[in-house]
Amino acid sequence: MQTGLEDQLGLYQKRIPIFTRSVKGRFRRFKTSVLVLAYAIYFLLPWLPWSRLDAPAQAVLFDLPGRRFLIFGLTVYPQDVIWLALLLFIAAIFLFFVTGLVGRAFCGYFCFQTLWTDFFIWIEHKIQGERPARVRLYRQPWDREKLVKVGGTHALWILVSFWTGLTFVAYFTYAPQLVVDFVTGQAAAAAYITTGILTLSTYAAAGLMREQICTYVCPYGRFQSVMYEPETLAVHYDARRGEGTLGRAVVRAGRGIVVERRRAEGAVAEERRRSSLSAGQRALAERNEKGFGDCVDCGLCVQVCPVGIDIRDGLQYKCISCGLCIDACNTIMDSFGFPRGLIRYDSEKNLAAATPAPPRVQWKRLKTIGYGVALALMIGYLGYSVATRGSFDRAVNQIRQPLYVVLSNGDIRNRYQIRITNKAAEDQTYVFSARGIPADALDLGNFNEITIKPGHSGLVQASVRLSPAVAANTQHFELVITPRGKPAEARSEKVRFDTPGKRP
Amino acid sequence: MSEQKLQSQTVQTTGHAWDGDLQEYNNPLPAWWVYTFYATVVFALVYWTIYPSWPFGKGWIGGVSQITYVNSEGETKTHSWNTRALLMEDLNQAAAAQKPYFDKVSAMPYEQIAKDPEMNGFILSAGKALFADNCAPCHQAGGQGVVSFFPNLTDDDWLYGGSYDTIHETLMGGRRGYMPAFGEVLDGEQVDQLANYVASLSGIEHDAGKAAAGNVLFHSDTAACYYCHTSEATGRKDMGAPNLTDNIWLWADVPAATGGEGKVAAIRGVIANGLNKGVMPAWSGRLSPEQIKVLTVYVHELGGGQ
Structure with missing residues (x-):
């Protein structure tokens, strides 16, 4: 019997809003440091001055009209x-390398989607308060308080999104001028369009869609998942320890936990952990004896x-491996005096082993070593x-039509077109010479040297004329191009010389 | 069983029943899909307004978007949007971009153009395009010509002279190379003697006895070769008579012929039959003075000039 045709299951699932509770701990600290560092670089770099002769004084400037x-x-x-190309290769291999070792570390700590979402949640937290307050606000009808708080949050998000977009554009033009032009309506249309698109997409991705980007949109998360190996470190719940034989158990009455306790300063928590160590151990022994696991089912990790x-x-x-549940669980374990982890x-x-060893990064695998070697080689080559x-x-x-010309006295002439692009910062004159042929054989016509502006190209026609006897013994010669006054930067090119009747 | 199914499902039917129990579900399209369809309708209406859309009578409805361009006769035309007008507009823009360079070309003397790096770059690219469009059908893409038909422009031999002025003259007025058929006035023996003499001039294997006789004949008024080729056989440039003493052959395909006998035979053929095909058209009416000037410098540079 055919079924399913009448199923009224919606194809669209409405997003269940997530109100994250803030947490303190090692991973939170690490995430915050990465966020501050990344934002400092991204937002400040276009403003870093750098003196140049022929370009705006901006340290990082992608000059598209100037093609440089x-x-x-x-x-x-x-x-x-x-x-x-090499940089992209390195980035890709580095991602594979790191994913093989410690899972989706990129997703959890470095991805801009994670960073911006994290920052937007921080704004939300500052304005609307901690998780319970935000849940209450979400449920309450639209009144003045909700309007102000939610409206303020979105306004700040849009502001941050706008500055994100404008900063991106600032990498492509002189930043101080851009800001002035942007405000006065003088900036290029591309600047407005790019800023507009980035403002909208940042606001939508980090403010509205958030984890849906990682879950439904992003391909990297998906293909990183297939790079996991049994040895890869990832955020895991130790089910054997947490569940015991009878499952989790909330702490019995009288020892119920107050979640707000985790707000205590680190030092206080540490002291409490020490003082209650013996009590904790006793409670743990009691639980284990009854067959309960260590998980107290407080739900903080969720x-x-x-x-x-x-x-x-x-x-x-869906797990982006951000480590915040580790921080949350450790806080709880500390407050009970149970061991962390x-x-x-x-x-x-390791988790499946009979006696799990302390977790450590395991790199002694062919795949990881291979990626590591490839990475080292590519970085080395790029640097070199x-x-x-x-x-x-x-x-x-070499001009190929014709490959050679027989001249009136029987000499053979080959012609060459030389294109030089000046990549230095100032005008440069180049001189030409040849090795492997008689000194007077090279004829550069009207251009014994050529001066080229920085970033520009110049064309020179050269011809080489050899007597039949010399030509018969010349397959190749070397053309040397020397920037005037910089003999160390001379480069030579091996070029062919063709003669009648000779086959390559 | 179908009764059961119909009862259990909640989708509306269209309300019709065929053959007693055959019904059709009425599953509406998703709303976003319908709205997208409406949006495409709106898009089409806007598109019809802007761009050519419907046939109308013998023409079509052009739309409000228009393109103004200058055609090859110099008339300014405005037309509703079409790709040909778009191309003309692009060509106008390209011509406008080239104009400063062509202006410079017409203002500068040849030597100065050739020595200016920027102008030289322009000559190399613009000249190459002009040469490919106008000259390459005969002289080939690289200017190497075709033996027995079209001169090689990349060697150092110039039929009419390789200075800027003579190249310019050649381009403006065209050339007509002519040599009478000596087979009609001389007998076969005399033609053979002349051929051997000409072969001797550039060191090709020949019959010394015939060559000596040919030498006399060459300078005699019977054959009168020296009228055009000069008594040194180096050729008169004002007549376009080739130099016979060098290694370059235009009409007789000597390089391709094998053996002394074959090479002499190739020369003999040219002497006996003469030439009436060395025609180069005049370009003065077809190309602008600036274009001809660009080509002059380009061709001069191909062979090194004189």
Whole structure:
């Protein structure tokens, strides 16, 4: 019998709002430091001055009309696209490498979606209060208080989104001028459009969609999941310890916990942990004897989770590995005097072992070592390539129509087109010479040297004329291009010389 | 059983029943889908207003978007949006971008153009395009020509002279190369003697006895070769008579012929049959003076000029 046709299950599931409780601990501290550092770099970098001869004094400037990318002392031209390719390769391999070792660390601590969402939640928390207050506000009808608080939150979000968008645009033009032009309506249309799109998308992604981006939109989370191995460290709930044989148990009356306790200062919590150690141990022994696990089912790990999952259901695709449930659980374990680490970074393999060892990063695997070696090689090559970059680009093309010309006295002539792109910061004159052929064979016509402006290209036609006897013995020669006054930066190109009847 | 199913489901039917129990579910489209459809209708209406849309009588409804361009006759035309007008507009813009360079070309003397790095870059790119459009069908893309038909422009031999002025003259007025058919006035033996003499001039294997006789004939008024080719056989540039003493062959395909006998035969053919195909058209009416000037410098640079 056919079924399902009449099912009235909606295809669209309404989002269940998540109100995260704030928490303190190692991972929260780490996340906050990354957030502050990343924001400092992103928002301040376009404002960093850097004196230049021929460009605005901005340390990082992607000069699209000028077809160049100014990054501190380095000027990158579109011809250097191989560096970008290499950088993207390095980023990808680094992601695979890290994911193999410690899971979705990128998602949890460094991804801009996580960072901006985290910051937006912080704003929400500052204005609307802690989780219970926010839940109450959510449920109450639209009154003045709700209007002011929710409206204020969204207004601040839009403001942050706007500044995020404007800062992005500031990387492409001189920042102080951009802000003035933007306000006075003089900025380029692209600046307004880009800022508008980024404002909207930041507001929508970090304010409204949040974990839905990670769950439904982002492909990285999905493909990182398949890179997990049994040895990979990830945020795990130690089910064997937490569940015991009879499952979780809330703490019995009289020892009920007050969740607000975790708000106590770190030092106080530490002292309390020490003082109640023996009591905690006793309580734990009692529980274990009865067959209950260590989990007191306080639900704090669920309340702090930014993606709204219960880590005790096991590793799941929605988990972005941010570690906040570890902080939450450790706080609770401390307050009871139970040992920490009921939720912890651990590997599936270790958790399944008869006697789990202390969790540690396990890198002695072929995949991890392979990624590590590839990473080291690529970073090394990129560094080498950038450090030894030439001050100019050159291309010597033999003119192929015709490959050679027989002259009236029987000499053979080959012609070449030389294109030079000046990548230095100032005008540069280039001189040409040849190695491997007689000194007078190279003829540059009217241009024995050429002066090129920075970032520009110049064309020179060269011809080489050899007598039949010399030509017969010349397959190749070297064309040397030397920036005047900088013999150390000279580069040579091996070029062909063609003669009649000779096959390559 | 179908009764049971119909009772259990909550989807509305269209209300019709065929063959007693055949009914049709009425599942409405999702709202967003319907709205998207309405949006496409609105889009189409806006599009029809702006761009050409419907056939109307013998023409069509052009829409409000218009393009103004200058056509090749210099007339300004305004037309409703179409891709040809769009192309003309693009060409106008490209021409406007090139204009400062062409203005410079017409203002500067040849030597100065060739020595200015920026102008030289312009000559290399604009000249290449002009050459490819107008000259390459005969002289080939690289200017290497075709032996027995079109001269090679990349070597150092110039039929009419390789200075800027003579190249310019050649381009403006065209050229007509002509050599009478000596087979009609000389006998076969004499033609053979002349061929051997010409071969001897550039060191090709030949019959010394015939060449000596040919030498006499060359400078005699019977054959009168020296009228055009000069008594040194280096050719008169004002007549376009080729230099016979160098290694370059335009009409007789000597480089491709094998053996001394074959090469002499190739020369003999040219002497006996003469030439009436060395025609280059005049470009003065077809290209602008600036374009011809660009081509002059470009061609001069191809072979190194003189």
